[in-house]
Amino acid sequence: MLAALLYGQENLRLEEVADPTPAPGEVIIQVGAATTCGTDLKVWRRGGHARMLTPPTLFGHEAAGEIVALGEGVTNWQIGDRVVANNSAPCMKCFFCQRQEYSLCPNLTWNNGTFAQYLKVPAPIVQHNLLPIPDDLPYELAAMTEPLACVLHGVARSNVKPGDRVVVLGDGAIGLMFVAKLAHECSVEVTLFGGNDQRLEIGQKLGAARTFNYRQIPDIAAVVKQQTDGLGADVVIEATGVPSVWETAIACARPGATVNLFGGCPRDTTITVNTEQLHYSELTLKGVFHNTPQFVREALSLIANGKIPFELLISEQRPLQDLEQVFQDMRSRKVIKVAMIP
Numbered sequence: 001m002l003a004a005l006l007y008g009q010e011n012l013r014l015e016e017v018a019d020p021t022p023a024p025g026e027v028i029i030q031v032g033a034a035t036t037c038g039t040d041l042k043v044w045r046r047g048g049h050a051r052m053l054t055p056p057t058l059f060g061h062e063a064a065g066e067i068v069a070l071g072e073g074v075t076n077w078q079i080g081d082r083v084v085a086n087n088s089a090p091c092m093k094c095f096f097c098q099r100q101e102y103s104l105c106p107n108l109t110w111n112n113g114t115f116a117q118y119l120k121v122p123a124p125i126v127q128h129n130l131l132p133i134p135d136d137l138p139y140e141l142a143a144m145t146e147p148l149a150c151v152l153h154g155v156a157r158s159n160v161k162p163g164d165r166v167v168v169l170g171d172g173a174i175g176l177m178f179v180a181k182l183a184h185e186c187s188v189e190v191t192l193f194g195g196n197d198q199r200l201e202i203g204q205k206l207g208a209a210r211t212f213n214y215r216q217i218p219d220i221a222a223v224v225k226q227q228t229d230g231l232g233a234d235v236v237i238e239a240t241g242v243p244s245v246w247e248t249a250i251a252c253a254r255p256g257a258t259v260n261l262f263g264g265c266p267r268d269t270t271i272t273v274n275t276e277q278l279h280y281s282e283l284t285l286k287g288v289f290h291n292t293p294q295f296v297r298e299a300l301s302l303i304a305n306g307k308i309p310f311e312l313l314i315s316e317q318r319p320l321q322d323l324e325q326v327f328q329d330m331r332s333r334k335v336i337k338v339a340m341i342p
Helices: 039-047 123-129 145-154 171-186 196-206 220-227 244-253 277-280 294-306 321-333
Strands: 003-006 012-015 027-035 063-070 080-084 118-121 128-134 165-169 189-192 212-213 231-236 251-262 284-287 314-319 337-342
Touching: 003 123, 003 321, 012 321, 027 080, 039 321, 063 118, 063 314, 123 128, 128 231, 128 294, 145 171, 145 294, 165 220, 165 294, 171 196, 189 220, 196 212, 212 220, 231 244, 231 321, 244 251, 277 337, 321 337
Parallel strands: 165 189, 165 231, 189 212, 231 251, 251 284, 314 337
Antiparallel strands: 003 012, 027 063, 027 118, 027 337, 063 080, 080 128
16 A cells, blocks of 8 residues: 655655554554644654654554454444544553543553555554544544544643633644634633734634734734733633743733643753742643543534534645645645545
């Protein structure tokens, strides 16, 4: 089969590799669509990921398709089932899993390789995070289940209350998903900051009350305070993975606010926090990582009900042979998410 392999920093190659065969408990999916992700872009640019993969490796982690082979012992699935597979599953046995803190599981089973004609799904994911998708749900929308599950986890950890004024920093797919979830289902007022006017327009369509292009603003925190009676935002969500933006997020917060530092920064980076502000303003700073089986299911349900136009995040469909160019386009911010069709 044709598959994308990551060999290192911006070193992505399409190669012919052997078709996968299922071990006991595993299934093989014929990929209907694999969506690109900001995490994929970061991994491509950095040449690896601290937890998810080590090059050289099959690449990509968002996909939906049809089961074409079953491993021994798989009895609750059939060939021909339309499914979406999360890219991980917790062990369900460790200290953290016993406390239902599944995203902290040190034994997470990771899976990569969605940018290919076929995808092998490990047994723990088959058991805990493989879901059927409705017949009328396009594969490219179902494939967005994984990132949306991460966003739903992030919203749940952000102490959001009805009537809150929420600031989202970042107009990538994750930031826009935060806007959509918050605006449509949390009864809050969302202000979005980003650097691309077309994306900011999509943010408005997804429910943002206000949008600002940060390239035209010398002081984001000052603008936030102007919009919040001089106080700052009740909740701030950082969705860029840039350390300086983490610091900006903290500066945008009112006393008593929650700051969700959601975007993953490069390894070993640090930020500076004003201890006086943190202490006397009683700020809550949170790092939120990945997703859980509960949010995977909630994400697919939210996509399938069609109330939020998540299709706005799919810039285009492209054949797998165009993957390298797609990452170039993502780096230059010409596209948000692209559905790769093997």
